[in-house]
Amino acid sequence: MKFFVEIQDARQLANVIAALKIIDPQAEVTEEHYDLRLIVEYSSNFWVRIWAPDLPEDENLWEMQDQDIFDPRYQESDYPKRLKELIRLGIISLLGKRFDRKPIWGTLSAVRPTKIFHHLRQRGFSVAETRQKLLTIYALTPEITDLLIEIGTRQEKFFQPARTVSLYIGIPFCPSRCRYCSFAAVSLETHHHLVKGFLEALHLEIAATRQLIREHGFQVESVYIGGGTPTSLNLADFAELLQAVQGSLVSEHTREFTVEAGRPETIDADKIQAMKNAGVTRVCVNPQTMKDETLQLIGRRHSVAQFIQAVMMVEQMSHFIVNMDLILGLPGENGADFLQSCQQVLQLKPENITIHTLAPKRAAAWHKDFAALDLTQEQDIGKAWNEALSMLRRENYFPYYIYRQRSILAEQANIGLARPETENIYNIQMMEERETILGLGGGAITKWVFGSDYQVLRLQNPKCPATYHRDIGKLIVKKAQQTRLLLG
Ligand code: SF4
Known part of the structure; x- marks a missing residue:
């Protein structure tokens, strides 16, 4: 209109x-x-x-x-x-x-809906008062209001008064590019020649971050190596990186250490052992769907059987907390297909399950084709999202973080669920912006959180591995200066 x-x-x-x-x-x-x-x-x-x-x-x-x-x-x-x-x-x-x-989200169009809850609580309003405001001033539906209150209340215990920070390390390489992907990642098939320079720069940034942490007396609460697919590096590079992170950045204050092993075909026994040696506590192994036809269609290079095999290997060799991502609204899939994937994933008993709803973004390879795709109908998606949540709750998974994206299908959201005491701290801190996140590597975003009202200043590292390599010197200086200015 x-x-x-x-x-x-x-x-x-x-x-x-x-x-x-x-x-x-x-x-x-x-x-x-x-x-x-x-x-x-x-x-x-x-x-x-x-x-x-x-x-x-x-x-x-x-x-x-x-x-x-x-x-x-x-x-x-x-x-x-x-x-x-x-x-x-x-x-x-x-x-x-x-x-x-x-609109189920009322007046809210921002990415982080739970921040409103935390803001009102910080002002001193009780949960009941906050609920009333979410219903009346923000016009959320009662269901969404209750969901935000549940998640917000669960998150409150993770907000620390201490000088803690979390670290995100972006490895912008994948074995190939998934068709829906809009992350900072390039395919190793075409960009393998950039790995060496990228890793050189990353090791410099790790050393500089170690200095920064010491200078400011920060306690590193959580470390998250994401991307991209960190496990797509060769074993020697991967193990060396983990050892550098463990030796320079992880300390006795670190409560979790996550590695994205998103593509199951990149996981093998040696890499699992390398993660164990470095004290990793959580890995993400992501099926996205449990339908082989869809996996092919979306450009994943693995099968459901390979995914199950990778999970079994992780389970046999380690005590890692395992997260599995699923995507709702994939082309050619309806709500029933998605719920079936949920059921199959549940049988593998991961500690965390994250439900993403497809958000056709401009950076995705098939963005232009979206109009022609057989996308699941809005109502069907909404219904499946709610049913998946109920199914997971029955199995003792509880929502602990939530975020929305532009162009997300059917007004839904991405939501992380965890079995009790297995919530991923990094996801909470990154989403709620109550703690500084130092971002290292390709496309990583540093977010300085400062002041009594939790103001946020962001700086993103270059997404392109070659640019990151070229600019690393300037980047290190800039981050050190900004950290002194805001948190010194
Ligand atoms: S594995 Fe993840 S980061 Fe890599 S191309 Fe696929 S969606 Fe993108």
Whole structure:
């Protein structure tokens, strides 16, 4: 739909557009040939009125004088955000009613919905008060509200007052590129010549990070080697990397050490042994689906049987916590196929299961073909997502982190579930941004978290391994300076 928007301050326009897109992802704001005129009015004392003069009188107006924000537990820094939230609430309430649309995530369009829960709790609101606000100010459905409260409450115990940091190490290589992939990863088939230079740079960054940790007295709480597929490195490189991480970055404060071994065909007994030697505690072995036809279609180079074999080997040789990723909404699969994959994965008894919903992104190889793909219908996806959650709960898995992505199918989310006491700390810290994450390697994002309100400053390493190699010197200096400035 096309909207003509009259608004007193153009700086709110982006916020208005974001709210319109919640109701209609194709929504546009234009000055001519529009379908509906909207007048957005507000005042600094948190009065907001949304008016659509061309609609019938009994459904053309939404108006609210917010009283909640005058609660003394809020701070002045919350005021600008609240005004935005009220404008969004007005737009989705007025248009949602008109177009019979009740967005399950209410006014939220951000990636990290649980941050709202933590923010309100930090201001001193009880869980019951927070629940009420999620329902009324953010207009979440009761189901999503309860889910966020469950996850947020579970996460609270992981927020530490100490000077802890977590580390992410990105290995941007994979045996081949999956068709849906939008991560910072290149295929070893075409980019093998970049591995040597990349690893040289990474070892320099590991040494520099060790210095930084010592200088600032940081305690490394968790380490996550992801990518890409770290296990696609050859054994000598892989073992050397793990030893460097273990020797330079892991300490007695480190509570977990994860390695992504996402592609089962890259795992063998020697690499499992190398991980054991380096004190790894958790690995991810990802089937994505338990249907061989789909695996072929999405460009994975392994079969279901290979995946099961790899998991068995890990189980026999180690006591690692095992995570398995599944994707809901893969082309050619309906909700029933996905639930069948869930059931099969459950039989393997991993400690963690992560459910991703397909998000057709521009960086994915087949982005252009998405319109032509037989994608599972929205309702079917929503139903399967809920059923999968219930199925996993019955088997003693509980949700512990959640995030959304742009263009995700059927308004769903990605959600991590864990058996009790096996939650991945890195995933929580990275998602909730309560702890600084130092990112090393290809495409890794450093997030400095500072100040009493947990402000975040981000810096991403180059995704291209060659650029990373070329720029590593400058990058190390920049990160050291920024760390001193923000956390020194
Ligand atoms: S294994 Fe993961 S990172 Fe590598 S290409 Fe496939 S989806 Fe991308």
